[in-house]
Structure formats: C-alpha cells, structure tokens
Amino acid sequence: MARIIAVANQKGGVGKTTTAVNLAAALARAPKRVLLVDLDPQGNATMGSGIDKRSIEDTICDVLLGEADAASILVRTPEEFDLLPANIELTAAEISLMNENGREQRLKTALAPLRVHYDYILIDCPPALSLLTLNALTAADSIIVPMQCEYYALEGISALLDTINALKAKLNPELEIEGVLRTMFDVRNNLANAVSAELTHHFGDRVFRTIVPRNVRLAEAPSHGQSIVGYDKASRGGIAYLGLAGEVLRRQRERDQAAKTAARDSKETVA
Secondary structure, three states: OOOEEEEEOOOOOHHHHHHHHHHHHHHHHHOOEEEEOOOOOOHHHHHHHOOOOOOOOOOOHHOOOOOOOHHOOOOOOOOEEEOOOOOHHHHHHHHOOOOOOOOOHHHHHHHHHHHHHEEEEEEEEEEEOOOHHHHHHHHOOEEEEEEOOOOOHHHHHHHHHHHHHHHHHHHHOOEEEEEEEEEEOOOOOOHHHHHHHHHHHHHHHHHHEEEEEEEEHHHHHHOOOOOOOHHOOOOHHHHHHHHHHHHHHHHHHHHHHHHHHHHHHHHHHHH
C-alpha cells in the first residue's frame, strides 16, 4: 500500500516541483514503485519528468472532474516512474469544483484504487493554499515542506502549520509532517544558517538531515526534461536528492518496525 506524500508550501519558488520530481526519480532508482501526481496548473512537474504538457490529451483535470479514470491517463516517464500529468486546464477544474459537494475529497477518491500498485505516491502542489492543495492534503498521509532558509519563510511555514492543524481537525486526522527540507541553501549566508538553526530547534528530527544546496546542474536539469538523478547524479544536487530518498526510506522502515512491535505487544497483552 502506497504512502502518499504531498510536497507543499504556499510560498512560491522554494523548490516544491524540483523536490517532487527529483525525489520521485531517486525513489524509482531504489528501486521503488513510484507515482508522481502533478497538481499544479503550470505543469512544471510534467515537463520536468520529460513529458510535453502541450501534447497530452487527458490530464489530472479530467480525473478531478470525474471525466476519466486515473489509471487510464497514467504516463510512464523516461526515468521509470509513473505520472499523472497536468497543464493549464487544471485551473478550470478548480473553478468547476468550487461549489461541488465533497470537492476536497476528489483526489483521495481517485488515488484510492492506485495505492496497491505503488510504494510511494508523491503530489506536487501549487504555490497557494487553494482547493487543489486542500485536495492534496486530504489525500496525503504526510507532507514534505521544502523551504528556503530566509526570514519570510518562517512566517510562511507558520501559516501552513495552521492550515494543517485545521485540516486535521476536519478532513484528515492522520495527516503528519514527513519532514521539513532546506532548499537552495548557501552555507556562506549567515541568515540562512540562523534560520536553519531555528528550524531545527522548532521541528527537531522532523527537519531532514539532507540540505539541498544551490547548484547549477540542478537548475539545468528541467530544461532537458530530466531529474538531477538522470542528468547528473554525481552533482551536489544529485547527491542531495539521493540522500533525501534514503531518509524517506529509512523513516518508512522505522514506521513499519514500530507498527510490527505495537501489533506484537497487543497480541501479547490479549494472550
């Protein structure tokens, strides 16, 4: 059964799409069965996965509107993970769903039949706390929050945490933070180091050890329709995202072990 992870932050330009695409590619090399869901009308995750968003006929928009089955529009990417693609049509879906009952549950319902076929389902969210983002957070088991270590980022993450808490109370009580990922990091920047320390103090071990640096190769990869893992895995960016995948896998192993231990203890108590 797949673990569904939303990559979300309402602040733009923090590396959400970069993280979603590169983590998908890195996990696929583990090898794990991975599905990437592009839930951003810009369709950057689709393009970054090597799929031309202008040439696709069916997208996640059709799925959310109930006009297509998710399994029927899956696209296999060159880097061996599957994709539910998106383009600008997704904006129309958000408007159309605005007054529909159960509108926040559309993505969760669509992904339910696919969970048995994957180990991980990653959702690339738009840079806003919109209906699309609410769909992602309702469907997800956990959230990866990419953020730059700058002053305004701390304010943004506070707003996101408020949204998560409200959503847990109403729609998804099991939702948790998978981790906070520091992106576009420059070790020479004193403010970045100070904000990084503040994040670690506040979130503790929920801050990933992996730090994604500013890296030219990482910025170049999308223009070639590749992840950094496919484009230059030996670059600093490539090493970072392979490290992130390792952390995600380790945390899943720890959860699985904790669940087995709890189940065993429960049986012993009953006996």
